[in-house]
Amino acid sequence: MKDKMTIVLFSGELDKAIAAFTLATTAAASNMDVSIFFTFWGLNILKKSRFTITRFQGPIQKMFNLMSTSKLPLSRLNMFGLGPWMMKRLMKRTGMASLEDLMILAKQLKIKYIACTTxxxxLGLSKESLAGVVDEFAGASSYLNEAKDSKINLFI
Amino acid sequence: MKDKMTIVLFSGELDKAIAAFTLATTAAASNMDVSIFFTFWGLNILKKSRFTITRFQGPIQKMFNLMSTSKLPLSRLNMFGLGPWMMKRLMKRTGMASLEDLMILAKQLKIKYIACTTxxxxLGLSKESLAGVVDEFAGASSYLNEAKDSKINLFI
Amino acid sequence: MKDKMTIVLFSGELDKAIAAFTLATTAAASNMDVSIFFTFWGLNILKKSRFTITRFQGPIQKMFNLMSTSKLPLSRLNMFGLGPWMMKRLMKRTGMASLEDLMILAKQLKIKYIACTTxxxxLGLSKESLAGVVDEFAGASSYLNEAKDSKINLFI
Structure with a gap:
């Protein structure tokens, strides 16, 4: 049986998402079973665009949904979006994989995406809007079952 | 023997507190032993009011104690308090349990609260001010003893 | 064989660094094997000065390197540097060990420092600039190998 790693991805920031996906893809590439449980701001990482999902949302929900994969802020030195732009340039120049690259790799490595139903x-995210990306919609108890058998558990 | 989960609750933000208590109460409801070790800003979650504890504090300590259960900020989009207000409205409207509800449930499920003595x-928090809520006052070594036997360890 | 604890230190904030080093030194003092994997902002904690490393860096990298051990911000109430100054005063007055003290203790207790090569x-950090402090330069897979055998894994 394979060793397991389970990550709760709560944060919706570019730098934390890159850290999470770097750990997750490295683990999966070295033959571990990896699950990521996306909750709260972490769900923003999964959204291709901030616009695809507005049909189901009220105005407050719209405001909490302004972020998407390519628009994530930095947890430090965000500077109204200048920080993420600089970080992406720097990553490209130093030959580091982008978040988008890491997410494609994650799918190829069969990393399991669980979206927190609550x-x-x-946030008013419909199953349809995330259906192409997410493997499972589930609650905390489903996460805990995965986590109980995992050698590595992280909350990011 | 029951499986154990141990959480270090370092952050004093509404969204992270809700995530921590959702995971903790779900685990306890499915027959796990759960301990939460409150440290730094996490101690704010336990305070009913910012005013009950000022008698023991100097001015700097007062400033670090401006938050309490009902006044927690959001980790993102706080907008000087508008964000938490909107988040609470949204949670109520979508039928989600509030942090206060989750904390009552946590006590019913016998989740153990440990407050970091250091x-x-x-922060100038007296034992008296937290006595009604906290099960134990202890240091990091007490936390580590719990964590060593836990199947799930998270730092939130 | 000793029990192991492994920490990913992603955050470069004074309060989180103190929490991480308090847990790490307490664990090492009670006979556990402790490794800390420094990545992203966490690398700032290791830098003695923001100036020693600029020779190798471009302008954007310089900007991401403005922090060093004695200049770390707080994760809350930073107030342009007033918060950390107040926190340090408070810690001194209440007899708590400073981050610098904890880091000296960490070295005495043989806590292993791993710096993330990626x-x-x-960030343009040369091996030379961190050589005196870091035990190993390695990638995520090296971290995962340590973490797999650890009883306690935390992402801070």
Missing amino acids: SCGV | SCGV | SCGV
Whole structure:
């Protein structure tokens, strides 16, 4: 049986997402079973665009949904979006994989994406809008079952 | 013997507190032993009011104690308090349990609250002010003993 | 064989660094094997000065390197540097060990420092500039090998 790693991805920031996906893809490439449980701001990482999902949302939900894969802020030195732009340039110049690259790799390595149903409800994210990306919609108890058998558990 | 989960609750933000208590109560409801070690800003979550504890504090300590259960900020889009207000409205409207509800449930499920003595000292929090809520005052070594036997360890 | 603890230190904030080093030194003092994997902003904690390393860096990298051990911000109430100054005063007055003290203790207790090679590359940190402090330069797979055998894994 393979060793398991489970990550709760709560944060919706570019730098934390890159850290999470670097760890996840490296683990999966070295033959571990990896699951990521996306909750709260972490769900923003999965959204291709901030616009695809507005049909189901009220105005407050729209405001909490302004971020998407290519628009994530930095956790430090965000500077109204200048920080992420600089970080991406720097990563490109030093030959580091982008978040988008890491996410394609994650799918190829069969990393399991679980979206937190409660957070989806609060943020007004429909199953349809995330269906292409997410493997499972589930609650905290489903995450805990995965985590109990995991050698590595991280909350990011 | 029951499986154990141990959480270090370092952050004093509404969204992270809700995530921590959702995971903790779900685990306890499915028959796990759960301990939460409150340290630094996490201690703010336990305070009913920012005013009950000022008698023991100097001016700097007062400033670091401006938050309490009902006044927690959001980790993103706080917008000087508008964000948490909107988040609470949204949670109510979508039928999600509030942090206060989750904390009542946590007590019913016998989740163990440990308050970090060092942090209490720095922030000027007296044992009396937290006595009704906290099960134990202890240091990092007490946390580590719990964590060593836990199947799930998270730092939030 | 000794029990192991492994910490990913991603954050470069004073309060989180103190929490990480308090847990790490307490664990090492009670006979655990402790490794810390420094990545992204966490690498700032290791830098004695923001100036020693500029020779190898472009302008954007310089900007991402403005922090060093004694200049770390707080994750909350930073107030343009007033917060960390107040926190340090408070810690001194209440007899708590400073970050610098904890880091000296960490070295005495043989806590292993691993610096993430990918992050070093992006931030333009040369091996020379960190050589005195770091035990090993390695990537995510090296971290995962340590983490797999650890009883306690935390992402801070």
